[in-house]
Amino acid sequence: MNIPFSPPFIDDDVLFEVAESLKSGWITTGPKTKTLEEEIAKIASVSHTLCVNSATSGLMLVMKWFGVGPGDEVIVPSYTYCATALAVYHLGATPIMVDIKSDFTIDPDKILAAISNRTKVIIPVDIAGWPADYDAINKIVSLPEVVRLFNPNGNVQKRLGRILVMSDAAHSIGAFYNSKPTGSLCDITVFSLHAVKNVTTAEGGAITINLSTPFISSEVYAQMRLMSLNGQTKDAFTKTKAGGWRYDIILPGFKMNMPDVCAAIGLAQIRKYGSFLLPERKRVAEEYYRQFRKYSWAQLPLLKDGGTESSYHLFALRINGITECQRDAIIDEISLYNIAVNVHFVPMPMLTIFKDMGYDIKNHPIAYDNYSREISLPIYPQLTEEQVKYIVDAVTNSFNKVVGK
Numbered sequence: 001m002n003i004p005f006s007p008p009f010i011d012d013d014v015l016f017e018v019a020e021s022l023k024s025g026w027i028t029t030g031p032k033t034k035t036l037e038e039e040i041a042k043i044a045s046v047s048h049t050l051c052v053n054s055a056t057s058g059l060m061l062v063m064k065w066f067g068v069g070p071g072d073e074v075i076v077p078s079y080t081y082c083a084t085a086l087a088v089y090h091l092g093a094t095p096i097m098v099d100i101k102s103d104f105t106i107d108p109d110k111i112l113a114a115i116s117n118r119t120k121v122i123i124p125v126d127i128a129g130w131p132a133d134y135d136a137i138n139k140i141v142s143l144p145e146v147v148r149l150f151n152p153n154g155n156v157q158k159r160l161g162r163i164l165v166m167s168d169a170a171h172s173i174g175a176f177y178n179s180k181p182t183g184s185l186c187d188i189t190v191f192s193l194h195a196v197k198n199v200t201t202a203e204g205g206a207i208t209i210n211l212s213t214p215f216i217s218s219e220v221y222a223q224m225r226l227m228s229l230n231g232q233t234k235d236a237f238t239k240t241k242a243g244g245w246r247y248d249i250i251l252p253g254f255k256m257n258m259p260d261v262c263a264a265i266g267l268a269q270i271r272k273y274g275s276f277l278l279p280e281r282k283r284v285a286e287e288y289y290r291q292f293r294k295y296s297w298a299q300l301p302l303l304k305d306g307g308t309e310s311s312y313h314l315f316a317l318r319i320n321g322i323t324e325c326q327r328d329a330i331i332d333e334i335s336l337y338n339i340a341v342n343v344h345f346v347p348m349p350m351l352t353i354f355k356d357m358g359y360d361i362k363n364h365p366i367a368y369d370n371y372s373r374e375i376s377l378p379i380y381p382q383l384t385e386e387q388v389k390y391i392v393d394a395v396t397n398s399f400n401k402v403v404g405k
C-alpha cells in the first residue's frame with residue numbers, strides 16, 4: 001500500500017465546474033468566486049465573505065484594513081504555521097508569541113499577560129480544526145482595563161475601540177464552538193482553501209466578516225474587496241462590459257483576488273462539504289479512535305465536546321512518554337510502510353527566522369511538549385477502513401520497534 005498524506009478531492013463535479021469556467025471565457029474573479037463567497041458565508045453563518053488568493057493574503061489584508069503597522073504588536077500562538085506570524089511581520093508589526101494549552105490552541109491566560117498598549121490584534125488559531133477558546137478571548141478584549149490600554153491609530157481602530165480578534169481558521173471550516181460555526185466566533189475569520197485543506201481552490205483563502213455596529217458588513221466587504229484588487233474602483237469583470245472602461249485607483253491596495261477557475265474547484269467541493277466531505281473525514285477520525293483507544297501510549301486528539309466539534313482537518317496523534325528523537329525514529333519507521341505522515345507544527349520559536357529574531361522555545365514549554373510527541377496521520381474522504389487499519393498497524397509496530405513492548 002502507498003498512502004499519501006493529503007491528496008485533493010477531485011471528482012467529476014470538480015472537473016465539470018472547472019471546465020465550465022474555462023469554456024465560459026471568464027477565468028479570473030467573477031461569478032464563480034461570488035457564488036463560492038455566498039456558500040462559505042452560509043456555512044459560517046455570516047452575511048459577507050470575501051475570497052482571496054490565500055489565507056496568508058487574507059490575514060495581511062485584514063490587518064492592513066485595520067491599520068496595523070510598524071510599532072504595533074499582534075499576539076499569536078507559538079504553535080502554528082509560520083504564515084500566522086509572517087503576515088504580521090510583513091506589515092512591519094511585531095508578532096508576540098504566547099504558549100498554548102494541551103489542546104494545541106492559544107492559552108487565554110497567557111494572552112492577558114502579553115497585552116500592552118501597542119497590541120492591536122489577537123490571532124487565535126484553530127489547530128487541526130479544533131477551535132480556540134473564543135469566549136475567553138472575546139472577554140479579554142472587552143475587559144475595561146484592556147480597553148483602556150488600547151491606543152487606536154486611524155479611523156477603523158477608533159471605531160472598534162478595542163483589540164481586534166481575527167481567527168486564523170486555516171484548518172477549521174465547518175467546525176463548531178459552543179454550537180456556533182467557525183467564521184462567526186469573533187470579529188473576523190480567515191479560512192485557507194490551500195490544496196491540502198478540507199475545501200480547496202488549489203490556492204485560496206476566505207475572509208468572513210462578523211463585526212457588529214458601528215460596522216456594516218457590506219461596507220467592510222466592499223472596502224476589503226477594493227483592497228484585494230489594487231484599490232481599483234472597477235474589477236476586470238465590470239470593465240469588460242461595453243462602455244465600462246473608466247476606472248480610478250483610490251487607495252494603495254494589494255493584488256490578492258481569487259480567480260474564478262480556482263473558485264470552481266472549491267464550489268464543487270463546498271456544495272457537498274456538509275453532506276459528504278466533512279462526514280467522511282469524521283468517519284476516518286472515528287475509525288482511528290476505535291482502533292487506537294486500546295493503546296495507553298496513544299494520546300488521541302479532542303474531536304467533540306458538547307457543542308464544540310472539530311473540522312477533522314488533521315488527526316494529531318501524540319504518543320505518551322516519548323522524546324523528540326523517539327518521535328522522529330517512529331516517523332522513519334512508519335515511512336518504511338509507504339505511509340506519509342507529518343508533524344504539525346514545528347513551533348515557530350524553533351524555526352531559524354524566528355530564533356534569529358530572539359524568540360526562544362524555552363518560553364513555550366507546552367508547545368514543545370506537544371510538538372515533540374506529535375505525528376499527524378493521513379485523514380481524508382478517500383481513505384478506506386482497510387487503509388486506516390494498515391496505518392494503525394504501521395504506527396503500532398513502529399512504536400513497539402522504537403520504544404519496545
Ligand SMILES: Cc1ncc(COP(=O)(O)O)c(C=O)c1O
Pocket residue numbers: 054055056057080081083084125168170171191192193194204205
Ligand atoms: C495555521 C495556518 N495558518 C495559515 C496558513 C496559510 O494558509 P495559506 O497557504 O492559504 O496561505 C496555514 C497553511 O497551511 C496554516 O496551517
